[in-house]
Amino acid sequence: MKLEKYSFGIGDRFGQQGKAQLKALQIAGESGIEIVPVWNKSNREHQIIHSTPLETRQEADEAVKDLHWKAPYYVDADHINLDTVEPFLDHSNFFTLDVADSIGSPVSDDDVGEFLKLASPSKGGLKIPGIKTSFEVTEDLLVKIARKYMGAIRDAAAIYAHIADHKGADNFIAEISMDEVEDAQTPIELFFILMMIRHFEIPAQTIAPKFTGRFNKGVDYVGDVKGFRQEFEEDLLVIDYAVNLFGLPENLKLSVHSGSDKFTIYPIMGELIRKHQKGIHVKTAGTTWLEEVIGLAMAGGEALQMAKDIYRHAYVRQDELCKPYSTVIDIDPTSLPGPDEVDLWDPEKFAGTLRHIPGHPDYHPGFRQLIHVGYKVAAELGELYLAMIIRHYGVIAEQVTTNIYKRHIERLFIS
Numbered sequence: 069m070k071l072e073k074y075s076f077g078i079g080d081r082f083g084q085q086g087k088a089q090l091k092a093l094q095i096a097g098e099s100g101i102e103i104v105p106v107w108n109k110s111n112r113e114h115q116i117i118h119s120t121p122l123e124t125r126q127e128a129d130e131a132v133k134d135l136h137w138k139a140p141y142y143v144d145a146d147h148i149n150l151d152t153v154e155p156f157l158d159h160s161n162f163f164t165l166d167v168a169d170s171i172g173s174p175v176s177d178d179d180v181g182e183f184l185k186l187a188s189p190s191k192g193g194l195k196i197p198g199i200k201t202s203f204e205v206t207e208d209l210l211v212k213i214a215r216k217y218m219g220a221i222r223d224a225a226a227i228y229a230h231i232a233d234h235k236g237a238d239n240f241i242a243e244i245s246m247d248e249v250e251d252a253q254t255p256i257e258l259f260f261i262l263m264m265i266r267h268f269e270i271p272a273q274t275i276a277p278k279f280t281g282r283f284n285k286g287v288d289y290v291g292d293v294k295g296f297r298q299e300f301e302e303d304l305l306v307i308d309y310a311v312n313l314f315g316l317p318e319n320l321k322l323s324v325h326s327g328s329d330k331f332t333i334y335p336i337m338g339e340l341i342r343k344h345q346k347g348i349h350v351k352t353a354g355t356t357w358l359e360e361v362i363g364l365a366m367a368g369g370e371a372l373q374m375a376k377d378i379y380r381h382a383y384v385r386q387d388e389l390c391k392p393y394s395t396v397i398d399i400d401p402t403s404l405p406g407p408d409e410v411d412l413w414d415p416e417k418f419a420g421t422l423r424h425i426p427g428h429p430d431y432h433p434g435f436r437q438l439i440h441v442g443y444k445v446a447a448e449l450g451e452l453y454l455a456m457i458i459r460h461y462g463v464i465a466e467q468v469t470t471n472i473y474k475r476h477i478e479r480l481f482i483s
């Protein structure tokens with residue numbers, strides 16, 4: 069199984085928007101941009117929503133059938149490890165092996181020695197084709213990298229082997245993710261991480277490093293844009309070089325997690341992948357849920373009231389809701405409108421505050437991020453919430469498709 073050049077991770081918390089999501093990729097296809105869908109959902113999401121990997125599979129199959137989608141499509145067991153992979157095994161054909169927590173886990177001196185043998189030809193000034201300055205690689209640096217990452221990649225190998233045992237190696241795509249950490253991995257670290265991936269014989273087709281800057285959920289990139297450009301381009305060149313040198317899968321590409329709404333850096337990423345003829349996987353998750361709330365607000369009446377109630381509950385439960393997302397959320401609580409004020413808003417004001425239109429006078433990134441993590445509140449509403457989004461499917465679906473196509477795909481893939 070070989071992942072296509074461009075793929076887009078579409079998360080759908082409540083499992084009702086598969087068709088609306090796929091439609092955006094269909095429009096892209098009609099414009100000459102082939103992007104395959106990857107429906108991703110993590111164990112954490114399933115637990116909060118009380119959904120199952122089987123339901124994600126069914127949603128994907130149904131959307132594909134109804135829209136007569138002919139290209140491949142995938143169902144991603146997102147951010148799994150050995151403890152959480154089991155329920156996904158029969159239903160997923162894409163597995164994101166999350167080893168962020170094993171970064172820095174202990175490795176034996178023998179393991180470090182083995183890595184040093186492997187890596188020693190790179191000592192001195194390591195020159196990566198396309199990168200002007202060479203990297204100074206010392207024994208000290210190699211030992212540090214081994215101690216930091218070898219345990220993580222060894223764990224990835226164990227998860228990979230477990231899945232391959234169950235499914236057969238050719239029947240799924242493997243991604244390795246280490247994005248949910250504080251510190252970015254540098255391009256030179258990425259080079260040696262790829263060396264370890266080869267050493268442990270994991271045929272990874274995508275890799276999700278932590279990039280420099282804040283990748284907050286559902287809002288724009290925050291950080292040094294020039295620095296990001298350089299890092300992203302160096303990562304592309306490192307992958308290119310490592311693929312040839314180590315014999316990794318030739319379609320190996322970067323995966324950008326918390327990838328929705330990074331409007332400032334999309335044109336940069338787009339330009340660089342086209343320049344270097346590389347593919348990309350962009351993973352989004354909560355964006356579709358936000359479009360559901362926008363759709364409810366626009367529908368007015370009881371639907372708007374439900375959107376306001378969700379905000380009210382999220383507002384009083386800020387600490388609890390934001391805590392699991394501390395590395396990917398930045399809300400200034402003093403800037404948030406009070407629930408009583410929001411209760412007076414009309415549909416346009418609510419939708420305009422939540423919708424991510426940069427420069428729009430009503431757009432409020434804090435409000436948007438709080439609703440983003442507030443999906444737990446909707447999950448607790450259970451059937452009431454589901455019935456409401458089903459009743460207002462038309463207006464919601466339009467928001468979902470437009471958001472993915474107009475705001476994401478156009479900025480990323482169409483120069």
Ligand SMILES: [Zn+2]
Pocket residue numbers: 147245247248325326
């Ligand atoms: Zn992630």
